[in-house]
Amino acid sequence: MTTDTTDTLQDDLFEPVSAWWLSGTPLEPEHHRLMRRRLTPIVWADTTAAELSPAERSRLAETWTRRSAAEYLAVSTFAVLAIDLVAAGAPADVLSLCMRAGIDEVRHAELCLRMIEIYSGKRLQPPPGMSSLPDDPERPKLHQALANTLLVSCVSETYATTVLTATRDLTKDPVAHAVLTSIYSDEVMHARLGWSYLRYALERGGQGAIDAAAAMVPVALRGVANVVERERPIGVVTDKVRDHGLMTPAEERVIYSACVREVLVPGFEALGIPCGNANQDYGDAWAHAA
Numbered sequence: 146m147t148t149d150t151t152d153t154l155q156d157d158l159f160e161p162v163s164a165w166w167l168s169g170t171p172l173e174p175e176h177h178r179l180m181r182r183r184l185t186p187i188v189w190a191d192t193t194a195a196e197l198s199p200a201e202r203s204r205l206a207e208t209w210t211r212r213s214a215a216e217y218l219a220v221s222t223f224a225v226l227a228i229d230l231v232a233a234g235a236p237a238d239v240l241s242l243c244m245r246a247g248i249d250e251v252r253h254a255e256l257c258l259r260m261i262e263i264y265s266g267k268r269l270q271p272p273p274g275m276s277s278l279p280d281d282p283e284r285p286k287l288h289q290a291l292a293n294t295l296l297v298s299c300v301s302e303t304y305a306t307t308v309l310t311a312t313r314d315l316t317k318d319p320v321a322h323a324v325l326t327s328i329y330s331d332e333v334m335h336a337r338l339g340w341s342y343l344r345y346a347l348e349r350g351g352q353g354a355i356d357a358a359a360a361m362v363p364v365a366l367r368g369v370a371n372v373v374e375r376e377r378p379i380g381v382v383t384d385k386v387r388d389h390g391l392m393t394p395a396e397e398r399v400i401y402s403a404c405v406r407e408v409l410v411p412g413f414e415a416l417g418i419p420c421g422n423a424n425q426d427y428g429d430a431w432a433h434a435a
């Protein structure tokens with residue numbers, strides 16, 4: 146390794162801003178290599194956070210705190226999904242991408258913690274916890290794997306890509322824009338993983354697989370809707386707050402409704418999965434209920 150390369154790598158290291166970040170063991174260099182896998186350089190010093198009022202900074206810090214918790218939980222989501230996929234005998238490329246998705250989520254949590262520090266000065270840890278996925282030992286492993294993949298990857302991650310795209314489009318702060326871009330580029334692959342495995346499983350699983358997928362569709366759609374409908378942190382979404390990557394709950398409803406209508410339902414139906422009343426359930430009335 147040349148000196149230049151070493152310098153570049155050193156420059157690329159994120160400054161740890163949380164006790165959660167590093168174990169203080171020999172794992173640290175290997176962890177940095179994993180985290181740098183598809184590094185989008187982020188020039189943290191370019192942040193325009195100093196131009197915000199205390200209330201605006203607090204609103205953004207609280208939002209990134211929630212995002213950090215969600216990204217941290219997503220680490221466990223992909224770990225549990227990997228167990229389902231292994232149990233179902235999923236192909237190696239599906240398994241490796243699922244495991245890599247978990248690593249991506251570790252990095253996303255790190256990015257969120259960094260953003261919390263930028264807006265609040267606080268060096269937080271994500272709250273411990275883990276997500277659980279539906280688990281029925283009686284059902285065929287293929288059915289459980291495809292249903293949970295549909296839930297996690299096809300619905301949640303596909304929605305994440307649509308809302309991240311829209312959020313990124315309104316973001317003017319260069320650091321927030323770079324962070325959202327970095328996360329977005331991973332979430333696209335997390336969604337692609339799900340749609341690819343779903344097609345693979347349906348081609349092998351016959352009517353039983355289609356039924357298992359169809360039963361999960363309303364559950365998965367409701368799961369994301371619950372997140373979209375959730376109360377938000379206190380504080381007005383001012384124009385400046387928008388510039389830092391935040392939209393209103395009303396805007397998010399419209400985006401989710403469009404995602405259901407234009408992406409999720411057409412995608413599932415193209416694979417032969419009936420979607421029931423999804424388009425009505427999340428149609429105009431739901432989109433404008435906030």
Ligand SMILES: [Fe+2]
Nearest residue numbers: 216219250253
């Ligand atoms: Fe993520």
Ligand SMILES: [Fe+2]
Nearest residue numbers: 219302332335
């Ligand atoms: Fe993800």
